[in-house]
Amino acid sequence: MNTLKPKILLVENDQAILQLMEILLKNMGYEPVLVENGIDALQLVRREPPAMILLDIMMTPISGWEFLERLRSEPAHKEIPVILFTASTTVMERMAQMNDPRLGILHKPVTPSELKRSIEQYLL
């Protein structure tokens, strides 16, 4: 059964949010994979690509944007849907410039139903 669950990678450096999202995503029937930074996340994607990535922007050592650039530079991972999961308001412009149909955004904080709706919209 486990193999049928879509794997969702969450890249987020806030522990409290990681813990919450793990429960929420599990409840929604997904298999959450939790990573605290972009470097680890890239390695994980290369090892076993997820069905979707939820990506925080303000992270160290590499920001969400840098992670996204490196991810999209690898042809194998161009198609993975990414939802920016951020508290920042200044991302819209940059998003518009990227013109990536597989890129969405969720503004923190979100309700579980908003999260679910958004994931369902972008999940392949």
Added chain:
Amino acid sequence: MERYSTNREYRISRPDIIHLLVIVALTLCCIIITAVSFSQHMETAYPQIFFFPILYATYYYTWRGIIVAGVCAVAYEALVYLYFSQNAFSLGSTIFQTLIFICVAAGVAYFIEKLKISETRYHSIFEFALHGAVIFDKNNFAIRLTNTRFKTLLGYSADELARMNFSTLFLNSDEQHRFFTELGSGEDIKNFDTVLVTKTGAPCHVILSWSMIDEYGVNCSVVDINECQSLRTVLDDTYTQYEQVIENSPIGIVILKDRKILFANPAFSTFSEYKPDEIIGTELSSLIHNDDLEEFHVFANPLETKTPPALIAEFRFISKSGGTKLAMLFFTPIIQKGHNPAVLINIVDSTEWEKQLGSSRQPNEEQRDIIKAVAQELRTPLQPIMGYLHLLIQDPMTYGITDETRQILDRCIKSVDQERQIINQMLELSVLDSGDAPLEYSVFPVLDLIRKIIETGGYILKAEININVPQELTFEADVHKISMVIDAMIANAVTYSKPPKKIWIIYRIAPLHPFHEIEIQDNGLGITDSQLDEIFTPIQPADAHKQKRKYDRVGFSLAIAKKYIQMHGGYISVDSIKNIGSTFTIHIPKQKPDGGEHPET
């Protein structure tokens, strides 16, 4: 008066001719009498009769009298020679006699001249005095003597005055009566202020001082105070002007003496709401707000020193009705010799100014960045709270949530939602202020949009909403932003209507009007003018203590709505009637503007 003339030029006047004739006649008489008495051998003839012409001439012509004396001496000597020529003794004795003539004439001339110089001196003091002088009769007021100054003052000639009565020179019977009363006291009077009349009938302000010179005569000096009087008039005029300036000044003016109010103008009365007589004599500090009192005393203290410096400071006042007013105070010392300094204080009411400044104050870029950063920081920790609350509510069985707990959690979720909304609005406002929010125009049906907003917002459950908008109506605008505006307006109407809550949404059909107009009416308590300014204004942290926020539930939504509509080139107007309700009207241009001006609401 010619006899007092200092002019040495020889000039024969009528009195001179008369004097000359008298002298000649007297001399001839003396010669004839002496000749007759000699011819009759009357030894009793006296040469002393020649003293008549000699003294007469000397009295009037001083040294020239000696000539007459000489003539008389020669005549007498000639007569003696004629009748007693054979007698040498007689000749010798008569020479002695004629020398006496000349000596007496010289002596008298000397004293007469002395007297005349003295008299001339006194007379010129009288005549050419800088003030007028007049001598009149105490009983019938007949003018005896006047000087030049008096004549020029009233414009009469000496002859005219000589025929006049001093009492007729007063301007009116009142002045005359006062003069009689004063004169009747019989004492010497100083500084009697009165008005005389000139020959032309003009009033002439003078000060009279008089004293009795003898039983009948009164010597009166007349000081011209017309210039003084006109100066006084000018001063009065200037004072009136100053008074008008002070009375009509929009700036409050207060004069303090020993900390107490000595004077306050109407503008200060308007400002403080106290009538002048209510505050005169009270301490200004009693009107100052308690929190500012300490600072005010710091300012008030130097005012008691001899040379207080000029100061400017801002203080809060408590008006009579208890309201707080802000004013800029300019302290200026008024130093008077030998007195404690008074203080002039100009009070500029800055209440309104401060209010306007507050509403026009825009956060600068730095402030906007801080707001953004704070809002973003607040968003992140909200996520777990919100997520867990929803988790608990959605799956109460798993987490053992009772119905009671669920109700509490529901309330928590509502509050968290509200907070999220406020944070989002804060961010939206700071983005709008920075001008980084472009409009995305599209054409959309309005009725559908309104229905969707009402449905999504759950407003239909809270109030009876009547919509009167044509089905086919479309707007060309930023649908997302217009949707936010209408949502904010409906939320506002729902919040502030009275049960049973009734709301009307009406589109005003006016094909020729350049604006679309949508009215959102409620049946609420209405909004006062002062609240009107507040509801569209996001609260500035610095102003928060000054305002009593009554519209906190709506948060920043009306402020954002106003900006959205302004961005479209439109405006929001409000009509409100107390206890009947308010009507908010959204005006949006029918034509998409070319980035033109945004009219203010």
